Amino acid sequence: MDSHKNIKTISIPVLGMTCAGCAVSVESIISAQHGVTQASVNYATQKVNVTYDEDSTKPENFQKAVQSVGYDLILDTEKGDELQEEVQADAYQSLKKRTIISGILALPVVVIGMVFMDMPYANYIMMVFTAPIVFYFGKNFFINAYKQARYSKANMDTLVALSTGIAFLFSLFNTFYPKFWHLRGLHPHVYYEAAAVVIVFIMLGKLLEERAKSNTSSAIKKLIGLQPKTVLLTTEHGEREISIGDVSRGDQILVRSGEKIAVDGKVYEGSSYVDESMITGEPVAVLKEQGDKVFAGTINQKGSFKFIAEQVGSETMLAQIIKLVQQAQGSKAPVQKLVDKIAGIFVPIVMLIAVITLGIWLLFGGENAFSQGLLAMVTVLVIACPCALGLATPTAIMVGIGRGAENGILIKDADALESGYKVNAIVLDKTGTITEGKPQVTELIWEEGLAIDLQVYRQIFLAMEQNSEHPLAAAIVSELKKQTNKAAAVTNFQSLTGKGVTAVYDTQSYWAGSHKLLSGQSISSELGEYAKSLQARAATVIYFFNETQVLAVAAIADKVKTT
Template identity: 90%
Template sequence: MDSHENIKTISIPVLGMTCAGCAVSVESMIGAQEGVKQAAVNYATQKVSVTYDQEATKPENFQKAVQSVGYDLILDTEKGDELQEEVQAGAYNSLKKRTIISGILALPVVMIGMFFMDMPYANYMMMVLTAPIVFYFGKSFFINAYKQAQHSKANMDTLVALSTGIAFLFSLFNTFFPEFWHHRGLHPHVYYEAAAVVIVFIMLGKLLEERAKSNTSSAIKKLIGLQPKTVLLITDQGEKEISIADVKRGDQILVRSGEKIAVDGKVYEGSSYVDESMITGEPVAILKREADKVFAGTINQKGSFRFIAEKVGSETMLAQIIKLVQEAQGSKAPVQKLVDKIAGIFVPIVMLIAVVTLGVWLLLGGENAFSQGMLAMVTVLVIACPCALGLATPTAIMVGIGRGAENGILIKDADALESGYKVDAIVLDKTGTITEGKPEVTELIWVEGPAAALALYKQIFLAMEQNSEHPLAAAIVDELKKQSITAALITNFESLTGKGVSADYDSQLYWAGSHKLLSGQTISSELEQRAQSLQAKAQTVIYFFDESRVLAVAAIADKIKQASKSAVAALQKQGITVYMLTGDNQQTAAAVAGEVGIDRFQAEVLPSDKADFIKQLQSEGKVVAMIGDGINDSQALAQANLSIAMGRGSDIAIDVAKITLMSSDLEQVPKALLLSKKTVQTIRQNLFWAFIYNLIGIPIAAGLLYPFNGFLLNPMIAGAAMALSSVSVVSNSLRLKFASLIS
């Protein structure tokens, strides 16, 4: 066997990652295994992609490697995603319970430590309440820190474990042996409240972060759900129901009315209208006849037909959409990576400063060198605890998401907020985004005549359209019913495939359909002129006529939303280039683009074409936002730097998109981009507040001022400063609630 054939790439769900530093640890542990060519962890999707030599190693070795540093892999290829979801949901619920209980226990500790420290047995009460917070509810910090230390690694868990562990043990010593300090002229302070509050704040930060990055895999599950589980296979013995997994190329398959098409193929018998909106995005169903192609996931309407399977399994267009969505989602990183990069440098530096602080005190501290050195070391670790750092991003995200929701802007995660303010190109889908996404009668023009005759014509027209299977018929039915018309009793109704319908009423023959049906019927010059004008605007024209003349002309179109033109103008005013992509024909696309003021557009594009167009813009250095509403937009939405879905669009589009406009109003897009900018500014300000206390406090905590004025920072004050940094971060995030979203 050729060595190249032994190389395999697999995607494995990872459990236990809480920061980008964790992702680096997992990558390095797997990458160090013999036979591994490449290991790449995607923190957003919580998966690792491994390219390895099958003869040199196996996935079980990867699992052992990551387990040694406190993480785990799910190797079940069939149910891996489901198991990962279950484990993550369980971990989230467990963290939520631990945070709530820890908070309840920490409250009396803080009250006693701050206001009632002189009450009898105060230290013992705080000790009893703090011990379960630190060593039971917060035990994961210590376990993870120990596993990291075994491999000479450190992360934020290391700093949390050190600061809280030392603070608790130091307080424990002072509780039982206060005389040690009394003999040296020092008061035996305890810092139980600092240890308890640190644990609670860090767990709260992790909880908020988990909420912000939830629901990452449901879009793929919904796409997969578009495929039916079984199909009707046509055999020599008759029809046979088989699993979709057993369908092979060349199989003959029957599709009945209302069923989903299972695989890609070609019709060889029968005809029907098929809803292909998940492929084209267009609301009008397509007539499928012999030799026409059909696609997996599309929905057959009223008729039935037989087709030959041509592409099955991973070859189908739906499977390709699923694959492209997965790849595009997997290529993104959250804003939290900035915080984790800083933390990766911050943690070892703080640990080094704490050790150096103790060492310097032992060398130069004089009579009380050890006691004051210990105090200084604990103070450094307490004041440097990364609580505010853990809250900096998720609090801003949560407030930003809430602010957006108040304005009808549903923001899914931090990535949207990181990308939004950088956008300089926006790609709009036409149907359902610029337009309403539903065919409606724009004009219904009747010949002049007696009121009674016109009333009868309307009843006949309604009856014929009610019997028609054509998708546009529903628009005419809706329009006539708005006028309180009732259907006449027609006979000999006939569907004329690809042209229209005909029927008898009172021995008189009537037709309704396209221009192809007109053959010598008289049409008034006014009606003809109006029909030509409507067709020039890319509207579909339906003619209603009898044996002698045209009685009515109905124009049907997907109406442009009221706010579309002003929204496009507002985006262009911000310096953003606006593009329109649609699966519709060139004439319709040009008419819509011209009406809303878009100069750059492409027509008759497929889902992969949309994604490729966005890739092209990105290769030119543009930061691209995609706005769409259909399943056909899902891979383009996933490919874009920022994806925005219409709230009335498909579940898949909404699920893939990072931002959803709940009102489907394009004027919300400029607001969403401004909210993104202000949220990112808030996150950066939060990071400043998270560090400013450390930059000022750590040197003072280490004893920098002691040689000059004898000042040594009390760990109690250090704990207060740490809490103050967290309050500053949360308060700054809350300012977003009152930020203006009008540029």
């Protein structure tokens, strides 16, 4: 019996995670479920990759397990990412509002606590302003800490709840029972401003963190944006526009000039040049004729054609690229696995250190030992927040892999990215990587002693290239327009596939194209040698000639970027 035949790996959006400790908790809870082979949580993407046996368990069991600890999973496979974005957007706006209001309430508390601490009823005023900050706007810290405690777990919320809760309760006792300390010759200090400011700054940090996490998904959104929303479906009753989600295999689709191709397929009618740079990195458009394959996300240049859909939805090459980027962004580098281990024991160790700190103050602090010890304990709990520990590495991985994807560089996973520092040689085999990706005419050499005015030949050459659909024609047009603005009135224009173009002017035939068009035409030894030298420098050589001789040679190349 093959025990691995029903093994499946899925990526599930997670809701409710607020720190690296939360990610460790979710990961350990799901990993402990029966039938789960492996679970890996990425805090930056807010997703968990689960490998499990479909015969032994199902995603609904994972959801129930994490819900019991205060988290949740989105199991909608079709709209999971959209739902997660909506929830995160709502949470961000709510957090932003709570942070702003908390900041406004905390301002007078800080001013009174630092400057006007001796004013009448100062403690009562600070208490009134601090209470809503701690127990209303900051209630999620206490709720999450309680849920964690029920399962003998702790995270960053535990640290915040303990530090601010103890500071507020200690201050509350000193506000209503100051005599307790006066009878012992001590001044009853309050720390309302500490509790208020800690909550505000932690919320501000979370706000910035949420913004950083939302920005890291921009690369995926840009890749998804390469796909059009609608397509023109061709049927026996004519053409009609349908949503890309309604396209099925075998559908006949029309692509017009300038449109993006929606799905993968095969051309069955028409021809055109297609920009496939998002897949191949090549800036020069590729000719597509009957029988050629086309891919989703690529851009049709000139002309129109019809193709039969072969791969749709998640089967297209673009969808596979997006999936690879998502998997790479969600993967963990070896250093992140170490960070997760540290984060898992970080909070309990910090709590222990905080208690030890209070104990040392009580034993050796002398006067005001309890007050100073309490403040020191709160300080330890607050400054030891492990958010940066858990967020820095996955965010760096997401941004790095995402930026690479935007620039056509697909990084396999976090392991590959981390080991990149060992690279000592880079081999580049595609134009557009170190070049500008815009072919230009680098040299245009005319034959000497031409029969008619050179300006006339320029106008004929310009007219022919303006009618051409070849992507390199634009480079020649751009160069010739620097020398003449007028195009000759040519007739009988024809495009010779794979070779070039031909036209007639004043009863004489002219050609422009590659060496394949040259069939015995006379070319001077000087121009011939020059053409060979251009080809030796990896330039594309275009010949312009008439029935008797080669008139000009143009060199087209993609210039190396200046930076």
